[in-house]
Amino acid sequence: MKILVVEDEPKLALFIEKGLKEQNYQVDIAYDGESGKKLALQRSYDCIVLDLILPNCSGLEVCLAVRKEDSTVPIIMLTALGSTEDKVLGLDSGADDYLTKPFKLSELLARIRALARRKNKPVDEAKLSMGGLELDTSTKSAKRDGKSIVLTSREYFLLEFLLKNQGRVLSRAEIAQNVWDISFDSGTNVVDVYVNYLRNKVDKGFSSKFIHTVFGMGYILKEE
């Protein structure tokens, strides 16, 4: 689980970060609205914890911008103001939940878990993802860290197969059968050729690689 925290009070931001990291969540922090918006649009998160009143760009603006691009990431709005009006405004701008300061960390964690459960329900079944890599099986499109990756149909099916089996070593025979519907013949190197094509599109230019060769066995898609 990767979580973005947008909060301008350093003490509170660090407190939240510490609490989330203790739960083994990965955390990015932004201390103002503008950089929060940038991160939210560039990377893919499982949840965004967003303060309402921020320098540069308000939480509402961040929320609206994120919703314009990505309708599914759960957003929890934080605010010191507890009036119903603010709450309605926050929810109208696309936030999924609302927490009034001061709050208990356990309360925030419970809300995050609840939203993550909701996020992983059917609405999102069309999406396969790992790290910053996302595949939308309904539009047949792929993204890494928010940037589109243009794939041929065969590359697409190969990536879909790898993502569905992420973390598992796949033999060339298994890949050939599932992606090409052919039985693997050791005379062909089609699998290796396409894995290389995919590497060039998915991993090239990124510091962390997702597609790994397992010597003598095949390939595995996993985070380093």
Ligand code: CA
């Ligand atoms: Ca604030």
